[in-house]
Amino acid sequence: MVKKGLFSKMLATYTIIISMSLIIIASFLSYWFQNYFLDQRKEQILNNSYMIQTYTMKYMAGDATWQQLNDIITMIAENIKSDIWLTDSYGRVYAISNKEHKELMYKQVFVKELEELRLGNTFEVTGPYAGVLDKTVRVYGIPIMNEGTFKGSIILYNSIEELGQSLKRVYEIIWISSIFAIIFSCIVIYYFSQKIIIKPLAEINSVARRISNGDVDKRVYLKSNDEIGELAQSFNFMADSIEKNEKNRREFISNVSHEIRSPITSIKGFISGILDGVIPQEKEKYYLSIAHEEIQRLTRLVNDLLDMSAIEAGEFSLRIMEVDINEIIRLTVINYERKIKEKRASVDVCFDGDSLFVAGDRDRLVQVITNLLDNSIKYVNEGGKIKISSKSKGKKAFISVFNDGPKIAEEDLLHIWDRFYKADKARTAKDSTGLGLSIVRNIITQLQEDIWVENKDNGVYFTFTLMKVK
Ligand SMILES: Nc1ncnc2c1ncn2[C@@H]1O[C@H](COP(=O)(O)OP(=O)(O)OP(=O)(O)O)[C@@H](O)[C@H]1O
Ligand SMILES: [Mg+2]
Known part of the structure; x- marks a missing residue:
């Protein structure tokens, strides 16, 4: 699904963008070429008109016959693929390159443009040409001037249809290459998007599916730095x-x-x-x-x-209230009196004052102290010493539980907080599950406080912080 959807969307977007750009470029090129073509044509016509002009002057001077003049314009007309007329200073035709229009001989073919020509200007019009011709043509009129006087004019014209024929081929080339460019770009996009995006995504996708089906050791092997x-x-x-x-x-x-x-x-x-x-x-x-x-x-x-x-699961919400941590410590020690006696250990309780009020959940703090004291009694040397102290420092209270006994090995220090972790693997059965410290740390973390362990003074210190109240 993802593969198909993403791919067709991308391909569609790119195709639209590329097609639009190429269409705009092709339209612009076509327009530009049309102008260029017409300009070229005009230049060609004007170049040839000088030759015609020279012959016309010769004819006027009596140095050439009308027949010679007519032959010349017929030849030039064929050469540049235009029809040519020559008119006198009143706009009447006296020579025609194309015999089909012989009926125009001695007729005045235009009036309006004559003014322009008289002033020595060329003119250029497109249209059915004033009812003289039945087809649409592009006409160029060039005056023949002799020492500043208007002697007549050369009229050249092409049918628009013929011009269109030549342009059509060029348009075809432009548009066909555009279409090929679009197709080619699509193929390139197809190839690269497959390679860069679609295939890697498909691989990630398939690995994700396998992981969700239980193959948790599957990984994606892709090396690209994008x-x-x-x-x-x-x-x-x-x-x-x-x-x-x-x-x-x-x-x-x-x-x-x-x-x-x-x-x-x-x-x-x-x-x-x-x-x-x-x-x-x-x-x-x-x-x-x-x-x-x-x-x-x-x-x-x-x-x-x-x-x-x-x-x-975060289900258990702490009921934070003001509690006297010293009182909790005293009660817990009293509860454990029998066990302490069994180990013949001595317990030192060391407080700053009678009470130390902190913010916490009473039952959970009892659980914390109980677990830590339980561990101390479990691991204290026979006849050894246990020390519990609470100190106030700034806004915090520091509570630590010490027992002399075996140190915790370096490699165990990080793991003792994990559930079911027991440093002393022999202690599996009777009195050890390895859950105590995990619970303790969870509670302290929920209170947003810290707990840590240190090997010191031939024993082990567990210390945690609490927020003081008052
Ligand atoms: N005071 C201590 N001295 C030495 N090692 C300790 C001390 N407290 C904890 N440990 C080590 O950390 C491990 C984890 O303690 P934790 O309280 O989580 O489990 P436990 O005491 O073995 O079992 P549980 O508390 O669930 O009955 C212990 O098995 C022990 O190896
Ligand atoms: Mg324990």
Whole structure:
């Protein structure tokens, strides 16, 4: 569709433009040539008229006979393809080159133009010539003057029809070459538009279709440094990003399935063990409690996933209000007291003042602090130190969570924010899904703030900013 439509539109436009230009040029040429032809003709006639004039003078002086004069004008008339008459000073004809008009002999053929001729001027008219001739002619009248007195005139004329015949051939040449030029230009346009625009577009189009059908690794191979080449390049960039997204999506689905399958498998194992009686009765409670933990983990995973997809879909609107971040930190630490004790870690909380009011969504900020603290507890050294601090600086509040423990490797630093990314691959099963930081960063980004990580002081710092209120 696109190919045909664009192509015929372009071809039509160019054809119209070229045809119009050539028609204008051809009309102009025809007009110019007609004038040129008539001018040439006139010049030829005038040149010959000098010869006639000389003979006429000879005749008048008695040096030549009328017959000789008549023979001369007949010869010249044939030569220049015009009819010639000679008139006396009253406009009466006394010699005629064409015998067909013998009846005009001794007749006064014009009156009006005689005045002009008397003054020594030539005249030039086109028409049926005052009823003397029955066809339309182009007439030239040239006076014969002798020492300032008017002695008669030479009249030369061509029938317009004959003139037209000669012109017609030239017109034909002009118009036929114009038509050939139009056809030739169309062929050139056809060829180049095919090569430059239509074919590359068709290729991009076909690759686009294949990509949309799932062949995401297809690319356009066009090398031209014009807009089409640029389009092809942008198209390939787009295809790259589609391919990457597609890969992400596949990975995501396989990660989710994996994360969901492993707890379900163990729950299934315990329950069927109990049902089959493989697990002794006194151990049933123990296994049920493990199953319960797994179910809790599943619930958390599903909640995380739901949160994440809501955040990514932009569905979840933050309810921004004034919140005391210090209070959130205190509450979260209290919530995690048991886990902290299990790790025998010490927690330092370091605030500027009692409260620090910031703009944010309370529940989401709890989620951020919870995730960061959860990570710290997970990765802190046995008996190590955790430090949470909030500082106010200018318009911003800086909140950082530190734990001493293993550093995050250079190559992991960029990826820890990706969903399902776990630097420590061994931690697959129990307590790690790799969604925590991804959610944290999404929330902070939605608040239009920053979060970053640093390896420092034999441990890891996670720091983020918030906008202060008051
Ligand atoms: N405080 C920390 N010290 C060292 N490594 C960390 C720390 N916090 C995060 N990481 C690394 O970043 C990875 C991603 O963290 P994230 O919170 O997203 O996932 P997770 O803690 O493994 O799982 P989840 O939080 O979903 O239970 C972790 O697997 C870990 O390798
Ligand atoms: Mg985590």
